Amino acid sequence: MHRFLVALGAAATVILAGFPAAAEPATLTSRSGGLVLEGEILGFDGEIYRIDTIYGVLSVAGSEVTCAGEGCPGPEDYVSDFMISGAAESGAVLMPALLEAFAEREGYRITRREEDATHFTYLLEGSESLPAAEVRFRVTSSDEGFADLLAEQADIALSFREITARERGLALEAGLGDLGRPERSGIVALDALVPIVALENPLTSISIEDLAALFSGETSDWAALGAPLGPVTVHARTPAAGLSETFARRVLAPRGLTISPNAILHRSPADLADAVAADPFAIGITTFSERGNARALPILGQCGHQAWASRNTLKTEDYPLTAPHFVYTPARRQPPVARAFLAYLKTTDAQRAIREAGFVEQLLAEIPLAFQGDRLAKAVLNTGAEVGARDLRRLVGALEGGRRSTLTFRFAEGGAELDAQSRANVALLAGAIADGAFEGRTILFAGFSDGQGDPRSNRGLSLRRAEAVRDAVIEATDRAALETVSIAAEGFGETMPMACDEDAWGRFVNRRVETWLRPTPP
């Protein structure tokens, strides 16, 4: 069973050391015969030759030339060699599981090589029609992933945060293209930041303010939260992690706070969750997918609303601290197997593998109105001076008999621009319409606002947001596919709040465009 390892290991070493082992010369001749290049072939991935010539190292498309000479690679020498580097949040469990699922589906034989605490490599043994691959992983943090991309060490960067303006500028300068463009970045799976405590800890929920006070060190005793007296131990990820950056940006910075110097820092969310689960005096901030044996706390709003992280509330972003897993790829040619793997990440098969690995995939789900009793109750309680029974009737009339799709659109803090997950939702919805998923149905974009300001202008604002989403989806959808569905947009203002308007995060959750589906009347 190990014979192939030796063979593939040898092939991989050859590629790394420069192909071929003995520096035999080769001649590449263009199909027309007009161009002749002589030199040593440094590599061939099945598509592109890298040849060291008197003009320097050149890349030449294999389809344009013929290779002659001792140094020409045989079909057994094709190896796609690429490196995936970045966040432990997705690099430790999710991406290896996806690579294994991809390799299994393609029919590869899979070998995983453990090198050290942060490095491992997958060797995919192919066949004549299936090019071999060596996929190297470096699993550290989002910062390191981008640094490796900029240093041209990595071909795919994993991040648990969006790229910063600075990194985007550096990448442009380095000739990697605009990594902010949709074709250079993508969401692999959904996730969220979740506060956790040990099972023995008496806390049942926590407000963003208390979370900020604990993690900054302003509060250092559980008694301040009404729990029995005892010192709080705070567990966080290392500063270079996207998790830390997102937590600082969304929770600490708005209150002028930074992470406590006494926080215990971990190299992976799994280590963090294990440490918290073992200590009743600990609190940690981890991912939804890596809660380990600790207990997740819901976020408590000032009006008493509790936001729980769940598969559905991550998809709908009704949970405030959602944070997806991103991949970034530079604007350069990827080896064939890397391209195939990146394409695989968008397939239904990949979504199944994501779910099996314990992460939240991007498949659309539908929730009937009947399952949303608490939301309707909130809407009823919300009626009063500003929202009347007429508004409520209009809302229920529009949604009755409908099903809410988990696809929800939310806007980046303080702006009219969609956030990253919502931008991806536009493409998902356009794809689903093209696949006929909503044939014969009406898609209603229902806009909602927060409760700040005048109800009439909120209604107008929520309608304009719904129309903006509608237009974006129409723009992204194939013309012919659009004819199979009806599309409408309505604004309901502040009629159905999801969270407390007293909290900034509550207002973010309340400002949204929901997607409702119902049969189109004949």
Added chain:
Amino acid sequence: MEPHRKRQAIYAALCCAAAVGIGHVAQLGSGTPGAAPNTQPAATADAGLVEAHSLLEAVRRTLDPDEQQAISAMPAAVTTDETADAGSTCGRALHTELRPGALVELALAATCDAGRTVTISHGGLTFEEAVGADGTLSVAVPAIAAAAEFTVTFEDSEALTAFVMVPDANHFDRVALQMERAAALSVHALEFGARPGTSGHVSPQDPKAPMRAVRAFGGFLTQLGTPEAQRAEIYSFPSRTTRRDGVVRLHVEAEVTEANCGRSLNAEALQTRKGGGLRRIEVVVDMPGCEAVGETLVLKNILQDLKIAAN
């Protein structure tokens, strides 16, 4: 007799046979290579077959459709008792019997193979065992799937095969690591936040009993193969019956020894999937240099942790 007990008895009776050659049970009796196929009185064999078929019918009536299909797919089998020793002193026979924890006990009788090595394979697992001085071998193997096939191959390449239905096999998650001779790798499970060395730590030092899993208290570890041979370690956890929520962390420990320092160890990881099917990957561990002899590497990501949701 309650249905489950009855089934066990019948499976035991139906077990095995159908080995090399043209598929007649009589072939099982020929132990020595090149010996003429052993013929046995037709009446005995027929009686056995008739008995087996009527038992098979009885089993079918108690099974759900999936299980019925699996049973129908089984070749006509008779008990090894009737064939093994008939007319030969070097008979080879393989018995199977269900054990708690969805284990299948293989009982091998091969008088002329005393002290020799046999290779046992099942559902992707392969390990080597030595036949005892008395010519028998008994080993309990965790069934990877409900329709389980076991093959015992002798040094002369002759093989015995048994098919067994293990109805509770899918109650368990199985995680296996199999390795070449002397690879100092071991499988460890830390159940629901257990710390190393405490009662929730399942390891070769504290493998636990299968009854722990039957009672849904936790998992157990099965070690197969002799230390000097191709061997396997399998962790079983009762995911379908457990009443706990959380994560079972799985890791592999690699002890740095004089024999393996600075070298690579090869192994293969097998793991049942939630959605059915088997994860199967080869694993290479680069061992540190010989200055690290005596240290232990903890490899956390070769095996996938089990995320358990109570039913």
